[in-house]
Amino acid sequence: MFDLLEIALGRAQDLKADFCDLRLVDETSEMLRYKNRSLAELSRETSIGIGIRVLHDGGWGFSATQSLAPSDIVAAVDTALALAKASSATFTAARQGYRLAPEPAWQERWLGPCQKDPFSIQIEDKLALLQVCADEMAAVPGITLSQGFLHFIRTDKYFASTEGARIHQTMYRTGCLIEATASDDQDIQRRSYPCSFGQYESAGYEMVEHWAMQDHARRIATEAVELLTADRCPEGYFDTILGGSQLGLQIHESMGHPSELDRALGEEINFAGASFLKPELINNLRYGSPLVHLVADATAPGALGSFGYDDEGVQAQRIDLVKDGIFKGYLSSRDTASILGLERSGGCMRAQNWCFQPIIRMTNISLEPGKTPCSLDELISDTGSGLYLETNRSWSIDSMRYNFQFSTEYAREIKNGKLGRLLKNPSYSGITTDFWQSMDALCDRESWVQWGTPNCGKGQPMQVMWTGHGAAPARFRRLKIGAANA
């Protein structure tokens, strides 16, 4: 495949482009979706193409083609250069101090983790698993809809640049979900496992076996039915423990996005918004309590947002975003890193596939677990009185990433240090920094899970990205509960 990329690089050099990099992405995916005890969808997709970035005279251009014919590759390079020239012609002053932060021209082969190739697992076995789960859920009286899916993606990515980088990466992503819905004339309640919208990891079929959905199907169906008649979650201010997957989404929305440097610099203002994290606040903002240590770690084994090298050829890294509660840094790219005066890009440029231009995206944005031994049972016991919320149902945050409101599928009252009655329709809200400053306890590494979110949207045109979020359950003092019911 690199010989195809050499054609493009040669053309870019012939045309005297200042810089060019390319990604050839070859991807295969399979989705099996069950609905009400029957296979609702079996689909497979294959995709291959080349995305080409050119930098010329301070202007960027990007084009993409699915044709691997040399003449079409050359034409795509020409298009990218024409776009770059149009960029620099539109704005005659190049960005001041503009440059690409340096990065070695890696020549590497990287393989993501995969113990069991999901594409070699017999389809009968996959269907049998989904059938067992569907039968278990349907056996619970009151269930009106049961669903589940298995999703597998294999990606081969070839990267090359005029700086001499040549990188070949292979990665697998696997996702699974079961979901039980109960409805009556008044209400619709849902329970999901392992988490809402599916748990995804950079892994093979072994992750499906790990999550053992068949062992949880009847439980979530029972809980969905019980929620129909459960008491409504009370409103007010409560000491609240958030479950790990819910906390993962909280991290995504309230730390992952505001720490994207393109947002902070105003480049996403037209769609995704801006960020309250201004560059002058680095080392100057108390973002959270001293327990809050948030990292961006693209090296985390098996996590959904992990890779060897980003889509600019920058090596995967682990970066502190918040340490001891203090804001420390951003997710960056080679050009935004240079604006901020950083020595090196944080390696966060990623594209959905060959057809899209890389933009700054989260990798694995994780809350480091507590250092003091603490299980979820111990945390509940220590809480005395409050609430426990689990599994996301809705999420919303403002365009600067201050005010948020989330709701979860499931809540339990905590009374006398024990989980009590089931509560439905829990929601909570707050301001990002107030929220994180209220975190006063969290579970240890035994309870820590690397959750995976497959559908982060950003960019124009919109792209979807898979991100990871490691989290253990944590407690937040006097969280505002029930804003949705106001």
Place this chain on the structure above:
Amino acid sequence: MLDTDAAIILIDRLLKDVGTRQDAGRLAFAEVQIDSSSQATSRFANSHMTQNQAQDATTVSLHLAGRESECRLSTQDISTGGLARLVDDAYAALMLLPAAKDPPAETAEPSDLIDSGQILDESRYDPACAALDASERGKAIKRMIQKADGNDQPEAIHLAGILANGQRLVAFGNSRGVRRVYRETFIESSLTGVIRNCDGSNATGWAKGHQTSMRDLDLDALTDRALAITARARNPREIAPGKYRVLLEAEAVLDLLGFIWWDFAATSHLDRLSPLAGKIGEQIFGSNVSLRDDVFHPLQSGPRFDGSGYDRKTVDLVKDGVLTGLVTGSRSSRRLSALSPDIQLTGHGLPEPSAMGEIPANPVFLPSDPRSMTIAIDDSVPTIVLNRVWYVREVDPSRKLLTGMTRDGIFMGGQEPLKNMRFNISLMDMLQSKSIVAMGPARRAAGEETFPAIVPSMIVDDFNFTETTKF
């Protein structure tokens, strides 16, 4: 990108290959769908082009339906070898599948179609739109920036946004002889103005347009609108949350109503995921609310056939507040007709197999007694004007309770800028007669939470702001 002839040739070739395979006798039918597009986006902020990109992509998907099972495989490798592999893999997958409890739904026959002789629909294709190149987009963006630079505000307004254009082709063919091709163009621009407040923070304004023809998108007017809102947004004050009368601009209405479109799909009722299930014939909204799905409306876009090749019909969904109809696809109409013989196939199916079933892709909100919103504002009642809404999510499906934020322009009385607020509102409540004060003329609106549709601006009472934010 493929042209019409190439698309038809490819469909013919693929179906012929399918028909000559050893297991062809096991098939009930085969369908091919082609999605081919070419688009370009110029994106700018901070006085430079942050991205200038062009993409060209064609996806071919093959749906094989046996008598008891089905599968769909897609590829972007449209070489001879690639398409042959597609057929190989599709048959291999189909042979592995057990009999489904819900067998494959039917595909269109030529005799089913009103215009069975017409293959190509290019009624929404504008050659000028397709031809807009990077240089021309750059010039247009320069004009926008110059307008911003030339504004007479005490503080400078910086403009960010996109100008995008392109074309797409959707082609369908099946083993029953149906061939349908649709081609359209689009042009889209959204603009955000940024202005500095006295306290050093920023205020913003926004405007967006999306049309199928360049004639219908006035970039100067769009720029003027974004700049005017931005200028007015400067130095906002905070007000207490609570229930207010609100004028929702059409873009805000769109991004709220987007969360109810699928409730008019038969599958959402069959799956008991909609609070409208079982309510056909009942008064669900105010008598001043009527909704239709109408692909033929002159301001609409999208093909006039569905994922199974059937004609899209115009469907009255809500008439004077009464739920009168649902959109169906091949599968859902079969399931529903077992319950009620009146159920029609409306031609809104997504490509099968699909867990979602179908969707009303061309909604038109028909306001009764549309009025000028300026005249409709009652000065004696404090009215907040919302330019748009943002990050809207469904909190409780049984009430269609939504939460979201205001953004890029919120004004008391249409003039005094306010700080942004979070809302929690029930669509079921908002669309009642007692809540709707007035509606403007319906127009094509483009937001960020759903596809463009034809909706009015609306003045509603008791819009529930629950919290404030810091900007």
